[in-house]
Amino acid sequence: MMISDTRAIILLAVMVLITATLRIAPFIIFGSGKKTPGYIVYLGRVLPYAIIGMLVVYSLKNVSILSSPFGIPEAIACAIVVLLHIWKRSTLISVFFGVASYMLLLRLF
Amino acid sequence: MTKQTFKSELREAFISTLPVLSGYIFLGMGFGILLRLKGYNFIWAFFISLTMYSGSMQYVAVDLISGGATVITTALTTLMVQARHLFYGVSLIDKYRGAGIKKAYMMFALTDETYALTSGDKADNHKARQRYYFIVTLLDHIYWISGCVLGALVGSVISFDVTGIDFVLTALFITIFVEQWMSSSDHIPAIIGVCLSVACLVIFGSESFLIPAMLTITVALMLIRKREETPNDDI
Numbered sequence: 001m002m003i004s005d006t007r008a009i010i011l012l013a014v015m016v017l018i019t020a021t022l023r024i025a026p027f028i029i030f031g032s033g034k035k036t037p038g039y040i041v042y043l044g045r046v047l048p049y050a051i052i053g054m055l056v057v058y059s060l061k062n063v064s065i066l067s068s069p070f071g072i073p074e075a076i077a078c079a080i081v082v083l084l085h086i087w088k089r090s091t092l093i094s095v096f097f098g099v100a101s102y103m104l105l106l107r108l109f
Numbered sequence: 110m111t112k113q114t115f116k117s118e119l120r121e122a123f124i125s126t127l128p129v130l131s132g133y134i135f136l137g138m139g140f141g142i143l144l145r146l147k148g149y150n151f152i153w154a155f156f157i158s159l160t161m162y163s164g165s166m167q168y169v170a171v172d173l174i175s176g177g178a179t180v181i182t183t184a185l186t187t188l189m190v191q192a193r194h195l196f197y198g199v200s201l202i203d204k205y206r207g208a209g210i211k212k213a214y215m216m217f218a219l220t221d222e223t224y225a226l227t228s229g230d231k232a233d234n235h236k237a238r239q240r241y242y243f244i245v246t247l248l249d250h251i252y253w254i255s256g257c258v259l260g261a262l263v264g265s266v267i268s269f270d271v272t273g274i275d276f277v278l279t280a281l282f283i284t285i286f287v288e289q290w291m292s293s294s295d296h297i298p299a300i301i302g303v304c305l306s307v308a309c310l311v312i313f314g315s316e317s318f319l320i321p322a323m324l325t326i327t328v329a330l331m332l333i334r335k336r337e338e339t340p341n342d343d344i
Binding site for chain 1: 125148173174192198202219277281285289293296
């Protein structure tokens, strides 16, 4: 079933508008003064560490550890990425071999 | 710090965005193929990727428009999926301050991956670094649009199995996480981020854990703020 193009465009416009607003709002709300408030400076410093942690969890949110293959391919691939990165500290190497091993693991399990 | 030339900044930005290039081309193509399958051609893919420019949201958008969702459902779903962007701005206010017209674009095109790259950048002089952040933002945007349009164009031709390629973004986030972990002596914020996200994921489920996770992370970080404050710090 396809909705009319007009309707599709309206829905897309709603999504675009809300997305842009969420992206821009913090800059407008907290960044308008000459000096950024102390607690925002603090959050700005510590949040990146916490958010990247959250994004790791977010990108793995649909992995089911209760049904086969129990998240084993993801766990192994993540471990490979971590170890490779500690060893080589090259994002390209870590990402490339991480993805390659994950795609291979998915086909083995 | 010596002033970088545009060419050296472009080169540096290209190298640091390479993982995003591969991730965005594949994820973008995935979106384009899906969109094409639902009856929308590459022109739709172009405008959606240009204006919405959000991986997770665009996949959800395909569901919403092909399922004929209502405006209210669409708005609420967008709020849920995209609320995490509120976080990004908060931590980039000082880095992007005073970037002028470039800033407007950098705010609009701030994705997970661009955020990860610019917020993780260690440069001290933000002002001198803003052109570099702008180039990173623009390159990522171009990769994404290219992927989406390409997917919608060649959608039906492609036959090889790329299941699992989306792991590229997980891998990118993990490398940034490890990188930050190794370059900082304070691991508490990182641990808070992971633990509270996992806890909220278990409690609230994968569809609605982000907002509770963001709230609890913010509260936890504010609570531990005292531990490092100097007495004459403002507010």
